[in-house]
Amino acid sequence: MVKVIRNKKGQRSRRASGSSYCGPTALTVLTGKRYDIVEKDLLKDVNKNVKYRGRWQLDWWTGERKKFIPAKEETQIKGMTNGQMRRALKRYGYKMFRSDNHGANQTFRQWTRATHGKRGKTWYLVVAGNHYMVVKGNKVWDTSTPEKGCPITKISWMKRAKMQDLFQVEKISRNKIKGGEN
Numbered sequence: 001m002v003k004v005i006r007n008k009k010g011q012r013s014r015r016a017s018g019s020s021y022c023g024p025t026a027l028t029v030l031t032g033k034r035y036d037i038v039e040k041d042l043l044k045d046v047n048k049n050v051k052y053r054g055r056w057q058l059d060w061w062t063g064e065r066k067k068f069i070p071a072k073e074e075t076q077i078k079g080m081t082n083g084q085m086r087r088a089l090k091r092y093g094y095k096m097f098r099s100d101n102h103g104a105n106q107t108f109r110q111w112t113r114a115t116h117g118k119r120g121k122t123w124y125l126v127v128a129g130n131h132y133m134v135v136k137g138n139k140v141w142d143t144s145t146p147e148k149g150c151p152i153t154k155i156s157w158m159k160r161a162k163m164q165d166l167f168q169v170e171k172i173s174r175n176k177i178k179g180g181e182n
Contacts, residue, residue: 008032010136012147015039015076020143023080026125026132029141029149030169031092039077042088047073082127082165089169096125096167108133109159111166112152123169129161 007013009032014020020035027038057066080088089096106114108128112135124135134141139149144157 007034010141010149012141012145012149013038014147018076021076021078022132022143023085024077025143026134026141027085027088027092029134030089030094030123030125033092038088041091042077042080042084043074045084045087046077080132082167085125085132090172093172094169095172096169099124099166099168106163107159108161108163111163125165125167125169126163127165127167128158128163130164131158131161133158 007028010029011032012025013028013033013035015024015035024035024038024042027033027042028035031038058064059066086096108126111126116138119135119137121137126133126135131142134149135152136149138152140152140155141149142155142158145155
């Protein structure tokens with residue numbers, strides 16, 4: 001009998017074969033799912049329309065229509081948009097909201113200093129320097145942190161990265177899911 005490796009919320013899961021990427025890693029921390037499960041679900045979304053993306057392509061320079069060669073199916077997720085992250089979180093029963101704690105033109109370090117003692121038990125999804133990080137209280141999770149995260153003061157990377165987006169992530173209550181309210 002093979003023992004199934006489980007993950008839990010607030011713990012980072014690694015990709016078994018190779019390097020992990022920030023989007024799926026953030027999802028593993030926020031939802032408690034394993035990296036391989038998250039990546040498989042994301043790949044379904046990305047690859048669902050690969051063969052139907054059109055048969056002809058317009059060359060805008062010459063104005064000719066050329067035969068379109070469809071893109072190959074992706075085998076791993078290397079980057080995510082905020083829309084893809086929002087849909088993936090919704091699939092797992094979470095919702096992300098733009099946070100009121102976001103000040104324009106701040107670096108990650110400036111934000112952590114400004115919100116020290118105010119973050120509490122709220123889960124934040126931070127996009128800084130085109131990179132996803134998860135923050136809760138004084139802990140941060142990333143592709144480079146240990147499984148259980150590390151204190152914000154101990155990270156040596158991404159401190160000076162300019163923050164692009166900041167989201168609060170919350171669990172959707174069961175009655176909202178069943179009632180169809182989103």
